[in-house]
Amino acid sequence: MTAINLHISKSQAVICVDSLASLPRSKEPAKFVSKAFPLMHIHTVVLGAGTFQFILDWVRFIQEQSYATNVLDLNKITPKYLNKLVGKYSTQGFEQNTIYHIGYMEKDESIHAFSYRSDNLFTSKKYEYVSTVTKPPIKIPEVKTLPDDLYNTMVQQKIEDDKALVGEKVGIGGKCFAILVDKHGIFISAGKTLDTG
Numbered sequence: 001m002t003a004i005n006l007h008i009s010k011s012q013a014v015i016c017v018d019s020l021a022s023l024p025r026s027k028e029p030a031k032f033v034s035k036a037f038p039l040m041h042i043h044t045v046v047l048g049a050g051t052f053q054f055i056l057d058w059v060r061f062i063q064e065q066s067y068a069t070n071v072l073d074l075n076k077i078t079p080k081y082l083n084k085l086v087g088k089y090s091t092q093g094f095e096q097n098t099i100y101h102i103g104y105m106e107k108d109e110s111i112h113a114f115s116y117r118s119d120n121l122f123t124s125k126k127y128e129y130v131s132t133v134t135k136p137p138i139k140i141p142e143v144k145t146l147p148d149d150l151y152n153t154m155v156q157q158k159i160e161d162d163k164a165l166v167g168e169k170v171g172i173g174g175k176c177f178a179i180l181v182d183k184h185g186i187f188i189s190a191g192k193t194l195d196t197g
Contacts, residue, residue: 002035002047003136003172005017005150006102006113006127006131006133007131008102011109012111013182014150015045016177017179018175018176019034020032039059039063040185042062042068042069042073043105044103046101047099049098050095054086058085061081070105072103074101078099078122083122086122099115100113112126136157136161176192
């Protein structure tokens with residue numbers, strides 16, 4: 001699965017995501033992958049947790065078939081098309097999936113952030129300002145320094161995940177990539193190793 005931490009305000013969103021892909025059943029590390037996909041043409045980042053191929057298929061759908069011109073247009077069509085897409089995976093032991101869209105709208109000079117969960121038929125959930133979202137959930141102090149506070153939170157998530165039983169593991173590791181979305185664009189850090197030592 002994936003560790004995703006978000007801090008959303010009206011003027012910017014900061015996203016932190018790990019890069020470890022684990023084997024579905026054993027949660028053993030398999031490889032490192034990119035889990036966030038900047039779509040500059042709609043000033044939006046798409047990311048997800050769950051079945052990696054499902055997330056890639058969603059990004060591919062946006063690139064090949066969607067006529068959305070911004071994150072709000074994309075939000076209008078997402079639940080319908082994610083529910084169609086999930087049918088492809090019905091016989092493959094499909095796990096819990098969550099898709100996130102975080103984008104900037106020039107029209108209202110604002111960040112708009114949404115999530116779509118498979119256990120809720122991909123119903124759109126809009127995040128309010130100021131929101132801090134952690135997946136897996138963990139209690140964090142007030143966010144003061146970005147992206148450092150989100151990175152430090154991910155280190156704590158990894159420590160907790162490493163202690164978990166196999167069936168309860170998320171599988172967190174590799175590097176933590178910080179992504180900034182604001183009126184100037186989408187900016188991605190070089191990544192910082194999730195060091196728990």
